[in-house]
Amino acid sequence: QEKDPRALEYAEKANQITADNPAAMDTLAWILLEQGKTARALGLLQKAVAIAPQLTEIHYHLAVALVKSGDKVQARKELELLLKDKKPFPEIEQARALLKQL
Secondary structure, eight states: OOOOTTHHHHHHHHHHHTTTOHHHHHHHHHHHHHTTOHHHHHHHHHHHHHHOTTOHHHHHHHHHHHHHHTOHHHHHHHHHHHHHTOOOOTTHHHHHHHHHHO
16 A cells, blocks of 8 residues: 555644644654654654543554654553553554564
């Protein structure tokens, strides 16, 4: 599946229009991570988690960003907390696999 080259542009606009919307921040951060812009993605995800700590998917994305930034200790903590909660979320299997790698 090809990625839309305009995805970043659209996500940037959505994030600007819906300031402090954790879902918009998460989407933008995930695109940034895919493009290797880890530092910016990490900042957005940390802010999104602070605003909406109940959104498990954002915690998973934060853990991925932490791994990519080299902070495996914090990534492990994030994943352990996320999986300890036992709430189902779309990437639960990926989260378990990532935790095993750390």
